[in-house]
Amino acid sequence: MDTDFKDIVDAVQMALRSVGAEVASPWFYLQFGLILAGAAIGLATNAAIRARVDTTSLAMRWPLPMRHFARVMVSSAATAVFAVLMIVSRVVMWHTTWPSRSYLLAVSAKLALAWLAICLVTSVIRNALIVRLVSIAAWLVAALSIIGQLDSAADTLDSVAIEVGGLRLSPLLLIKAGAVLLVAVWLTNIASNFAESRINRASDLTPSIQVLLVKIIRIGLLVVAIAIALSAVGINLSALAVFSGAVGVGIGFGLQKIVANFISGIILLADKSVKPGDLVTIGDNSGRISAMKTRYISVAAGDGREFLIPNEDLVTQKVTNWTYTDKNTLVKIAFATNYDADPRLVCKLAIDTAASHPRATKGKAPNCILTEFAEAGMKFSLTFWIADPDGMDNVKSDVMLALWDAFKRDGIRVPYPVREIRVRGGALPVESVVEVSS
Structure with missing residues (x-):
């Protein structure tokens, strides 16, 4: 242990002496000035290019790889110009003086070129956070x-480790595992998106089966990617058995709802009780299912709101599916008329009005019946079918407005409450109101 500490101290001292000798040289300040000048020219060039070039319409007629490369270069113009200037300065000083006197220029050029390559590679990633993490790392x-200093840094990170259940964990191992996992998950996402696009184009599969297949493929590819990534960095999967008990306890105490929603989602997709596009009513929430996720379904209410309902609620609660087996929907309208109207004429007008609506099903005739002789008038019930429940309230409103116009034409009145007050024994006494002021 003492020997390792002494070696580290010696290495630090040697590095400090090397830096001190470099800083004491006048060539250091020349290179530093050239680096600052190159950075300033790069920033100025970048500002000028951004003011004159529209990256959206840039190279629209070029092939996709060339167009992508051109847009990355334009967005990283400052780094590209800086790299070119550093390379030119390095070549000039290489031929005019000792190569060691342009070491900082060479390092700056290589760092700039490395950043350009990283920007080009990470430009295909859509997640901004992942792009930032990958770029910095x-x-x-x-x-x-x-x-x-890569080998020495790796040795330093690997020298600090702990043993957990036969598994040696070090910072270097965790960094490698994280990097490989990130790449594996990214490739898995690309593969699953490709499979999803192919599955969604299959017209012989129902929407629920499509969602189920996509979820199975995503989960399967993710499990395989994690297993391959851990094996690639030298982690024995059997050594992870020590964590299975902790995971089981976590599921039992804190994750039971998540697991229940996940299993409920699989059940919903398998039994096809609901599927994307169905019009459902769950409690007080009604709308069309826009998406089915692992933990919840999204129900679009049609007014800009979306209800996120846990999958478990759909399994354990009452759900009204308006389009489960048949999209045909029966519309019911209750109305009343006064006793001066002919009930047979009222029923005929109501049937004709409903049948004339463009969304009324032609194969199923509307029906109107007299339901009650009430105190205020006669009550009727009009029923007719439409092919799709979507917009049912609008259809009902249109028929009621048309029915109102038909009643006006035929002199049929809608009853309204009438109250008659009879006073016996003369006029009512009027009490005077005295205002008392304090």
Whole structure:
């Protein structure tokens, strides 16, 4: 242990002496000035290019790879110009003086080129957070490799480790595992998106089966990617058995709802009780199912709101599915008329009005019946079918407005409450109101 500590101290002292000798040289300040000048020219060039070039319409007629490369170069113009200037400065000083006197220029050029390559590679990733993490991590690795300190940094990270159930965990191992997992998950996402696009184009599969297949493929590819990634960094999967008990306890105490919603989602997709596009009513929430996720379904209410309902609620609660086996929907309208109207004429007008609506099903004739002789008038019930429950309230409103117009034409009145007050024994006494002021 003392020997390792002494070696580290010696390495630090040697590095400090090397830096001190470099800083004391006048060539250091020349290179530093050239680096600052190159950075300033790069920033100015970048501002000028952004003011004159529209990246959206840039190279629209070029092939996709060339167009993508051109847009990345334009967005990273400052780094590209800086890299070119550093390379030119390095070549000039290489031929005019000793190569060691342009070492900082060479390092700056390599770092700039590495950042350009990283920007080009990460430009295909859509998640901004992942792009930032990958870019910073890759650039740090490139920087350590350029200055020749990658192996020593890796040895330092690997020297600190702990043993957990026969598994040796070190910072280096965790970094490697995280990087490989990130790449594996990214590739898995690409593969699953491709499979989803192919499945969604299959017209012989129902929407629920499509969603179920997509979920199974995503979960399967994710499990395989994690297993391959852990094996690639040297982690024995059997050593992870020590964590299975903790995971089981976590599921039993804190994750039971998540697991219940996940299993309920699989059940819903398998039994086809609900599927994307169905019009459902769950409690006080009604709308059309827009998406089925692992934990919940999304129900679009049609007014801009979306209800996120846990899958478990759909399994354990009453759900009204308006389009489960048949999209044909019966519309019911209750109305009343006064006793001066002919009930047979009222029923005929109501049937004709409902049948004339463009969304009324032609194969099923509307029906109107007299339901009650009430105190205020006669009550009727009009029923007719429409082919789709979507917009049922609008259809009902249209028929009621048309029925109102028909009643006006035929002199049929809608009853309204009438109250008659009879006073016996003369006029009512009027009491005077005295206002008392304090």
